[in-house]
Amino acid sequence: xxxxxxxxxxxxxxxxxxxxxxxxxxxxxxxxxxxxxxVDGLVAAGxxxxxxxxxxxxxxxPRPGLRECVDLLDQRFTALRQ
Numbered sequence: 308x309x310x311x312x313x314x315x316x317x318x319x320x321x322x323x324x325x326x327x328x329x330x331x332x333x334x335x336x337x338x339x340x341x342x343x344x345x346v347d348g349l350v351a352a353g354x355x356x357x358x359x360x361x362x363x364x365x366x367x368x369p370r371p372g373l374r375e376c377v378d379l380l381d382q383r384f385t386a387l388r389q
Contacts, residue, residue, distance in 0.1 A: 334379050337366045350383045358383075 338346065342365040349358035359376040 332379050332382060334362060334366055334371050334375050335382075337371075338362065339365065342366075347383060347387060350380060351387055355380055 335343065342361060345361050346358050349355070349361065358380055359373070362376045362379060363371055
């Protein structure tokens, strides 16, 4: 099983084969691989506000709305829990 090691501001997290799992979302496809990894690490650490900030900053134009980011956050949380 492939693993991704992510360093948060204060901790390291292991996400086993969870990167880009089960998400069919236009916002997710607009994010770079690096941004996706960072979002997953923040979601796994429970840092939802920071995850939304990364989504909004790195998605490009047009800037995604808060509702779109919250929907993606919910999808990523579900995918990472499986």
